[in-house]
Amino acid sequence: MRRLWNDPNAKAVISGFHDPRGGKARNEQLAQDRAQSTYDALVAAGVDASRIEQRKPVDINGGSDLNEARRVEVSVE
DSSP states (O other): OHHHHHOTTOOEEEEEOBOSSSOHHHHHHHHHHHHHHHHHHHHHTTOOGGGEEEOOOSOOBOOSOHHHHSOEEEEEO
16 A cells, blocks of 8 residues: 555555345445445545546455455555
8 A cells, every 4th residue: 555655656446345145236335335435535545536446346245254255455556
């Protein structure tokens, strides 16, 4: 994450995930809400919104480990 603050050309890419329980539409909304919360936190920390992208991962189901499934991944490009 240091690169995000030190490199003005770096961009944060955020992807939200969910666990396999519940309905698909609700779970996808939960994953999007998690990603939005992370986006909001980065903006509040001073990262320009134009340098943040939210992407829907190929598979938003985070897997069978429920604690790991409920997550947001942030990469810096």
